[in-house]
Amino acid sequence: MEDRQINPLMKSALEYGPILGFFVAYLWLKDRVFTIGGTEYEGFIVVTALFIPIFLIAMALQWRLTGHLSKMQIVTAVLIVVFGGLSVWLNDERFFKMKPTLIYLLFGGALAVGLMRGQSWLQVVMEGLMPLQPEGWMILTKRVMLLFFALAAANEIIWRTMSTETWVYFKTFGLPLSVFAFFIFQGGLFKAHGIEEDEEETGDAS
The missing domain is CATH 1.20.1050 (Glutathione S-transferase Yfyf (Class Pi); Chain A, domain 2)
Known part of the structure; x- marks a missing residue:
């Protein structure tokens, strides 16, 4: 399909x-x-x-x-x-609260494996959304890996030490807003390592 x-x-x-x-x-x-x-x-x-x-x-x-x-x-x-x-x-309820931790650990771990192999597996998933030079993808992948590990740790701390209601607010709004804010603050990286449209067209033509 x-x-x-x-x-x-x-x-x-x-x-x-x-x-x-x-x-x-x-x-x-x-x-x-x-x-x-x-x-x-x-x-x-x-x-x-x-x-x-x-x-x-x-x-x-x-x-x-x-x-x-x-x-x-x-x-x-x-x-x-x-x-x-x-x-x-x-x-x-503890099992469901652990889910974000495992998701972020799995994704962060997968990116770490790719980096150890000298590859950006994030590029495979997101290349169509953010055209970057290879060096830019490696830098962004390292940062996203650290973000995922940080979010996993934050989820563990919050569900284990705070109320269920606090965790629900964190899960619904805190996690998505953290990811959104992270990419907003990557503007310098995108500017330094972004690929302009004319560069892409030149590469395609070659």
Whole structure:
């Protein structure tokens, strides 16, 4: 199936809608306890159980509309199903809270392996979005690797030392805003190592 472009608003809705839905549902149900099959479940666990199929449906729609899912999206989906499922099955919210830690450790570790091989695996994923010279990709990859490890550490600290509500705010807003701010502050790198359109055309012509 060929990759297809979809409306950016639709793409954002499919990517962030389930996360925002999780946040709103948590605020609504956080203080409630549900008895299901003789077992009591706190609102967080119930919201997690609802989030998993909604996330998978949104991902399936994105694949149906675009014909493409990134490896990062697939890995994220697997971890959501595994650790969200464990939280629901064992009635233990800690598993779902660990998920961001493992995601960032896996992605950071993958970038580290690539760097040790002298390769920028970030370039393979993002080259179409940010045309950079090879040296620029290596620098950016090192910085993104460190960012992922820092976010993994931050997630561990927050879920282990703070309230569930604080963690939900951090997961919903803190993590995405941290990544957004990180790339905003890479302006100097993009300016120093970016490839201009005329350079790309010259390279293609050769």
